[in-house]
Amino acid sequence: NAGVTQTPKFQVLKTGQSMTLQCAQDMNHNSMYWYRQDPGMGLRLIYYSASEGTTDKGEVPNGYNVSRLNKREFSLRLESAAPSQTSVYFCASSEGGAGETQYFGPGTRLLVL
Amino acid sequence: QKEVEQNSGPLSVPEGAIASLNCTYSDRGSQSFFWYRQYSGKSPELIMSIYSNGDKEDGRFTAQLNKASQYVSLLIRDSQPSDSATYLCAVMENYGQNFVFGPGTRLSVLP
Numbered sequence: 431n432a433g434v435t436q437t438p439k440f441q442v443l444k445t446g447q448s449m450t451l452q453c454a455q456d457m458n459h460n461s462m463y464w465y466r467q468d469p470g471m472g473l474r475l476i477y478y479s480a481s482e483g484t485t486d487k488g489e490v491p492n493g494y495n496v497s498r499l500n501k502r503e504f505s506l507r508l509e510s511a512a513p514s515q516t517s518v519y520f521c522a523s524s525e526g527g528a529g530e531t532q533y534f535g536p537g538t539r540l541l542v543l
Numbered sequence: 544q545k546e547v548e549q550n551s552g553p554l555s556v557p558e559g560a561i562a563s564l565n566c567t568y569s570d571r572g573s574q575s576f577f578w579y580r581q582y583s584g585k586s587p588e589l590i591m592s593i594y595s596n597g598d599k600e601d602g603r604f605t606a607q608l609n610k611a612s613q614y615v616s617l618l619i620r621d622s623q624p625s626d627s628a629t630y631l632c633a634v635m636e637n638y639g640q641n642f643v644f645g646p647g648t649r650l651s652v653l654p
Binding site for chain 2: 463465470471472473474475478486488489520531532533534535536537
């Protein structure tokens, strides 16, 4: 099992460019999450998907869109990148339901110039 | 805005000592609590989960929960240099799927 995989591992964008971060899990988990992590701020939830076909906003959704393509895949799209979106992005998955452990991917480092 | 607070540290302890990490949360209805460890440049990994008041032990790690005081802690006994990392406290909203993470406490175990 690969667990949670993310692509790309590192990306540099210019302001205004768009890109999609990909996430896939092979653990048959129902729930998937996108976080960003900035120095001193901890992990902040961008969007989550409690089950296939549903998505909900987290703490910091502005400037992002998500797609739960199927049970395995959950993508995060930046339509018009801004320097404030420079961060490390983590995808996570869990079986779902209260109290379930989240398993994290290796992260994507994004730099917006 | 639900909040989870931790001392940012760094917390420095000598090898073999007990490291005590603390976390407070604002949502009184929260039911699920987690401690994650994150090494520099790596992704978070779960150390402990706790759902009921009291202590929960797993090897050198003990999680303590006091819902009345809205307080959860992590004790690391016989600290090792390999325990040097950032420790993240996470709280799951009541009846929801929304996790809230604290900013993390950086722990340094000195040989």
